[in-house]
Amino acid sequence: MSDHESVRHLLALSAAGLLDAGEERLVREHARQCARCAAKLDDYAALAAGLSALPCPLPLADLLRRTNSLVAAEVDRRQGAVFAGAAAIFACAFILLIGQTLRILLGDSAALAWLLWAVISSVLGTASALVLASRRRLERSIV
Amino acid sequence: MIYQAAIDESFPVAEPTQVARLRSGDPAALAEAVGHYQHRLYRYLLRLVRDAASADDLFQQTWLHVVRQLHRYDAARSFDTWLFAIAHNAAMDLLRRRPGESLEDREFAIPSRAPDALSTVLAGERAAILAAALAELPALYREALTLRFEEGMKLPEIAEVTQVPLSTVKSRVRRGLEAMKQKLCKEDIL
Numbered sequence: 552m553s554d555h556e557s558v559r560h561l562l563a564l565s566a567a568g569l570l571d572a573g574e575e576r577l578v579r580e581h582a583r584q585c586a587r588c589a590a591k592l593d594d595y596a597a598l599a600a601g602l603s604a605l606p607c608p609l610p611l612a613d614l615l616r617r618t619n620s621l622v623a624a625e626v627d628r629r630q631g632a633v634f635a636g637a638a639a640i641f642a643c644a645f646i647l648l649i650g651q652t653l654r655i656l657l658g659d660s661a662a663l664a665w666l667l668w669a670v671i672s673s674v675l676g677t678a679s680a681l682v683l684a685s686r687r688r689l690e691r692s693i694v
Numbered sequence: 695m696i697y698q699a700a701i702d703e704s705f706p707v708a709e710p711t712q713v714a715r716l717r718s719g720d721p722a723a724l725a726e727a728v729g730h731y732q733h734r735l736y737r738y739l740l741r742l743v744r745d746a747a748s749a750d751d752l753f754q755q756t757w758l759h760v761v762r763q764l765h766r767y768d769a770a771r772s773f774d775t776w777l778f779a780i781a782h783n784a785a786m787d788l789l790r791r792r793p794g795e796s797l798e799d800r801e802f803a804i805p806s807r808a809p810d811a812l813s814t815v816l817a818g819e820r821a822a823i824l825a826a827a828l829a830e831l832p833a834l835y836r837e838a839l840t841l842r843f844e845e846g847m848k849l850p851e852i853a854e855v856t857q858v859p860l861s862t863v864k865s866r867v868r869r870g871l872e873a874m875k876q877k878l879c880k881e882d883i884l
Contacts, residue, residue, distance in 0.1 A: 563871035567842055569849055569864055594875055601824045602843035610736040611750060618732075618754050619725045625761045626719040 554581060558588060566595030624688060631684060642673060713769045719761070728757055734845065735781055741840040742785045744829055752788060756781040771854075778845070778855040782837070789833050797833055827874050835870035842867055 558581040564570050565578045582589040646669040654662035715723035735756065740749040759780045767776055789795045828836055834856075841852045852863045 560868070563868045563875070564864060567867050567871060569842070569867060591875075594879070595871055598824075598871060598875055598878070599843060601820065602828065602839060603846070605821055605825055605828075605844060607733050607737050607844075608740050610732055610753065611746070614736070614750055614753060615729060615732050618728050618757050619721075621754055622724050622728060622757050622761055623721050625758055626721060626724065629761070630719055 555585060555588070558582075558585075559591075562588060562591050563595050565592060566599040568599075628688070635680070646670075646673075713767065713773075717764050717767075719764075724757075724761065727760075731777060735777065737844060738778060738837075738840055739781055739785055741828065741836050741844070742782075742833055743788060748788060752781065752784050755784050759784065772851065774845075775847070775851045775854045778841070778847075779857065782855050782857070785833075785837075795833060823878070824874075827877050830877070831870050831873060835866050835873065838863055838866035839870045839874075 558578055561570060561574055561578050565575060570578065578588075578592070582592050646666065650662045650666050650669075653665050712723065716727065732753075736749055736753055739752045739756075740746065743749055743752065756777070760777065763780065767773070786797065789797055828839060831839070837856060838852060841847045841855060847855070849860055849863055853860050856863065
């Protein structure tokens, strides 16, 4: 490839500031001797300057508010999930510990009755928590 | 000008305290980040997908991904490139599903428009003409040019956002500029 041909492929990248020092020097030296490449380099430079100065399109006025609500709801959901997980683990450990204690002190039937009561109240509690959480999410999405 | 000033201001989000605040899900830190990046991120998405409604959706999707993936963010890396890489993936998913949108890295030519139609639509404004010429490029070239010239990203940063080798980024920037120059010269704009 001739010097002219190899430099021709570098002109756009020179205007974009993406050449290394050696390539940039090659382009500049060639452009000093070649009017055609110098003119092209000027065109690319004008194009690059124009692209850098394009006006920034503005988002809709409420995009920020909507995104912040969405992000806050997601953070809330994630934190809620972590809290619910931790609470569930704690509740299971507590139920089993009490069950074991009742079994030792009062026998199997007392432990079984406790476990049954604990399971029923846990299911009801979880259902209520889910309903409340979904209502809260709905309220946040409306706001 | 006001927006340009907001864009140029450096956001110290990569500082450990800021990252820790973001990771802890601090709503104020997240709202600060969303506000800081709103113009840059929206502009990048709009250049890529070319319609405001999709850019709007992708903007929200990107921040939801950010909240979900924050634990994976490496504070040693630039927050800008990490954020734009998430936006890139979301936009590419959308463009892949969009009929008629080619994401192949190949030779192309921008169709030339009649000068009268061009002048009617663009009202002779140079910036609008440039923006229109940019919008006619294939998505991968639009993206390379907008990241380089509007975001002012360096070669490795663009490569990180677009997840391609440096040589591919260079090739996309070169081809994008060559195609724009060809079109603008043909219409006596450059």
